[in-house]
Each structure stands twice: as structure tokens, then as C-alpha cells.
Amino acid sequence: MSRLDRAIEYLAPQWGAKRKLARLSLAAATELAAGHRDARPHRTDKAIGPRGASADYSNELGGDRRYLVDRARGLETNNVLACTMLDRSVESVCGEGGFRLRAMTKDPGWNTAAQELWEEWANDKNRCDARGLLTLPEMMSGAYRSKLRDGDVSLIKIADGTVRAAESDELASPSGGSFTRPDDVDGIELDRRGRPVSFTYFDFDPNIAWGDRRAAIPSRHVVVPARDVVFLARRTRLGQTRGFSAFDGISWLFEQLDGSLESITIQQRMAACFGLLVTRAASSNVQRGTDGAGNTRQKIRLEPGDLQYLGPGETVTPVQAASHAEAFHPHALLIIRLVGTRFSLPLEIALGDMTQANYSTMRAGLLQTWKKWRVEQHDLARAHSELYLWKLLSFMASGELPVRKDAFKHRWRKPGWQWVNPMEEIEAAQAAIDSGFETRSSLLDMRGLDLEHVVDELKRENELFREAGLPEVRSTKTRDPIKPASREAKQEAARARARRARRRELVGV
DSSP: OOHHHHHHHHHOHHHHHHHHHHHHHHHHHHHHHTOOGGGSOOTTSOOOOOOSSOOOOBTTTBTHHHHHHHHHHHHHHHOHHHHHHHHHHHHHHHTTTOOEEEEOSSOHHHHHHHHHHHHHHHTOHHHHBTTSOOOHHHHHHHHHHHHHHHSEEEEEEOTTSOEEEEOGGGBOOTTSSSOSSTTEETTEEEOTTSOEEEEEEEOOOGGGTTSOGGGOSSOOEEEEEGGGEEEEEOOSSTTOSSOOOTTTTTHHHHHHHHHHHHHHHHHHHHHTSOEEEEEOSOOTTOOEEEOTTSOEEEOOOOOTTOOOOOOTTOEEEEEOOOOOHHHHHHHHHHHHHHHHHHTTOOHHHHHTOOTTOOHHHHHHHHHHHHHHHHHHHHHHHHHHHHHHHHHHHHHHHTTSSOOOTTTTOEEEEOOOOOOSSHHHHHHHHHHHHHHTSSOHHHHHHHTTOOHHHHHHHHHHHHHHHHHHTOOOOOOTTTSSOOOOOOHHHHHHHHHHHHHHHHHHHHHHO
8 A cells, every 4th residue: 555545544534445445446347357267378378379250249258258169179189188088078978879769659660660760860971961971979979079168069950851060160140250239149149038049150161161260251151040950058157148168167277287297297308317517618619509499509419328528618517307206196186186077077087097996986986977977968868859859840741750649759768887896786776676766767777778678679589589499598696586475475474474463462461
């Protein structure tokens, strides 16, 4: 505080209080204007290259969201841990074969026909993908990855029956960096209630196919009604329209980890060498050259077992670099645990290192991870349902399927996960079913299986075994099925209960 401020507070306390309040308000406004930490490079963070477009100034966070998209893509490209976390999430949520449809009308024949038509369309990349490159499972895996990395992604339903996948940067206001409508949120037009009316996408332009489409003026764009767009967004507030990257808030931790790893690696290389400091009395004979960065440096050549002869007036001082690798390991694990929480990935899953894990720790960590993956699968199931109902209407309109009142009833068999310890978990599942704490449907659902599908498959297998004359092989735990009690056993149990009741009565007398 300056002498003037102290004098004003002493002579005119009210005036002094107003000056102090104004300074505090100015500091708070300055801090608020800084925006997201991950959307602004700091002294210890790496700045990204130019985006080629001005900020969009949306009514959410200005240009921060676009900056976060660019930074997240840089992490995916250059940071192995960030890319691995995306890989593990996509593999676990989307699975190998994607989501499987099960129609639920009262007509089994109609259900089978609907499922076959859907599978034929979804697995034919030329009928499914507008670009003719991806099947639907591949497209949905990429869409989920884009949602995590960029914050949002669009699936556009085309009139020819194909789907166009549009990433976050393809959805933007027509001018690229400013509003064309007062109710526009960077490419999404909203009505008075905030409901999306239309989406504006940058169209393919061969002249700027490999550049930033937002920077082209005039740009080629297309406006799509909201009913034709399946929009997946990772929102963190109720009022948001666009989504935010899963790396929001943790990007700087990846940068710190990269910087620390680079420093430790160089330090280890230096520690493995025998360093020398050469002191010269005069610099007239020093040879100099230009390094890769264009800087002029002294040229020194040292090889293993090399012998150097010193000139007059030169002295040598050995240097040994210290190593801090032991302190780096727990520090790195702490950072990895922190960034893993955003994806609900335990340290062992994020690193793929199970050396320090046991069954209890793995099971406890995976329980929370499974909850996160189930929530993500629910959102993807909604997107699948929107596409299925769209295709179902076209199947019925073309006469490939008859119209039914209950045609829209369906559910999805989502990818599941394997046992951590199969023997213990199967025994626990059997006990839970026998005691009534769990149902077969809920346990099978966690494995990515459907009860009706399992029953149908078991029935088919048993029929094949009987037709081939092969014995049915079962384990010792399930070889003898539980049989209902016989009539004699029930009578004996009733007589035993009567005897116990009689003894209690006699004791009471």
C-alpha cells in the first residue's frame, strides 16, 4: 500500500474503503478474463501453433473452446499417455463388435428381419458411411473418441440413407470466427428456449481440404436441420450447448510430465558420460560451428575411449551430472493418477502395468471405472437408437418391413468386460443368484450378454449335441442340477417342523 493510500484511509476512511474495493474488483476482473488455464499458455506450458482463425466469441467461453480442441489434438498426437487413455476408453466403451440390436416387438419373425436389415446396413461401409470408408461400429468408435478429445461430434443423416460424421471444427458459424445470428453458438442456431434449430457445417472444399476451413473467406458451408443431426457433446454445465474436451483442466499436467521426463532423460544421458570443462587462456584457436538451431557454439568432439591433447594454457575439470530419477518415479505416478481420474482409469489400466496390483485393488478400481463406462455407453446407445429409428422408418416406407405399432421397441446389447478373477467371481455370481441378490440378466449385462440370446444359443448348442450323439459335458460344480424336493421330502420337513414346535411348547410349560 502506498503512502497516499495510507494517508487517505487515515483522513477519509470511506474514500479509502472505496479505493480498496475498486482495486479488489479490478484484480477479480483480471483473473476472470484469463479464462481456462488450459486455454492459455503459461510460463511452464507449451503454446500451440496458430489456429488460422479468430476467436468465435461464443456466449459460453469465447475462443477458449476452440483453443482446447486444438490443444487436445496436439496431446493425442504428441503425448503417448494422452493417446493411450483415449485408446483404453474407446476400446472398453465401444468394444470389438460395437452395439448389437435386439428388436423387442411381439413378433419374433419381424424382430429377426429388422435385426438382419439393420446389421446389413451397419456393416456395409458404402451404404452406411457417406464417405464409404467406415462401418457403423467403426464410425461410432471414432465419434466417441472425438467426443472425448474435442468435446463434441456430429452424425448427420443424409437423404441417401448414409451418415456423415463431422468433427468439432467442422461445426462453426459461416464466417468462421463471428456470429451471423444473435442466437448462434458457434454454428448451432437456437430458438427462444435454447433448443437447437439448425447446425452449420463447413462443406468439403478441394481447395482447402488440408487447411483450416474456418479461415476461408468466403467459406463453403451447409445448414442442416436439427432433426437430421445426432449431436454428442461432453457438457459440464446445464447451460452449455457445445461440449468441452475431456483434457480440459489436465492438459497442463501432461505438459509438465513431458517436460519432467525430458529433463530426467537428458540428465540420465549426461550422468552416463564423463563430462569435461576445458579452460583456455586465450580463445584465438577455438573452433566454432553452427548447431541445428542456428546458434554458434564451440566445436568439441568426444568419443568413448577418446584421448584429447590440450594446448598451452588449457586445463581440464571433470564434471559428473547428478541423477534424480528415483524422485521422478513417484512424482510421475502422482501426475498419472491425477490425469487418470478424468477418464476414471486406475493407474494400472492407464499404464498397462499390473506388477503392483492385486485382485482387491484391481476390483475396487474397476468398479468405479465400469460405472463411468456404463454412463458413456448409455449416451452412445441413445445415438444408436436415433439412427435405428431413422433407418427403421425407411425400411417400413420401402416395404422391406411391415408397419407395426410396437415397431420402435428395442434395446442394445452393449459391450461388456471380462472377469478379473474368473473362478472367484463366477462363484460369487452363483451365490448372488441363489440368494436372490442378483439376477441372471443383470450379471450377463455386465459381460455384454443378453439373457434371451444366451438361452437361444444354449438351446441351439444342446440340439446340435443331441443330433450328433455327443454327451453333454458340464463341470463338477454344475453337473448335478438342483431338483425340486420330492413329496416324501416335503412331508418329512413338515413333520420335523411340527416336532420342533411341540418341544418349544413343552419347554414353555
